[in-house]
Amino acid sequence: MTTLSIKSTYLKQLILDNIPDVHFNKPLQKSKPEQVLSTKTKETAVAMVMDCSQIKEEIQVLMKAAQILQKKISASPKWKFQGSSDSYTPPVMLYMFCRQLIQGRKTIQTERKDAAI
Structure with a gap:
């Protein structure tokens, strides 16, 4: 065993004995x-990677939803504003997505219950 490895082993043991929560x-x-880490630091780093x-x-x-919507928008008939938007019907998938995004699931479920009554 070399002097360097003895010193590093001794230093490592000193750190383990005197500093709690070390790894x-x-x-x-x-x-x-070798890297000296706090166990809490290691757990935080692992949590960040998982996030x-x-x-x-x-x-x-x-991104997949955006691609699908882009295809539907591109495939929908072109619309030209002629003073009123009464005759315009947006692409169904885009409409449903925006509605879900803005209002959430609760509104859709409530309307389904109302329609059933």
């Missing part, structure tokens, strides 16, 4: 030194 992390590359992956999934869902 040593060995990197994948052997040429890099980022969840956000990425949500963004992918929103």
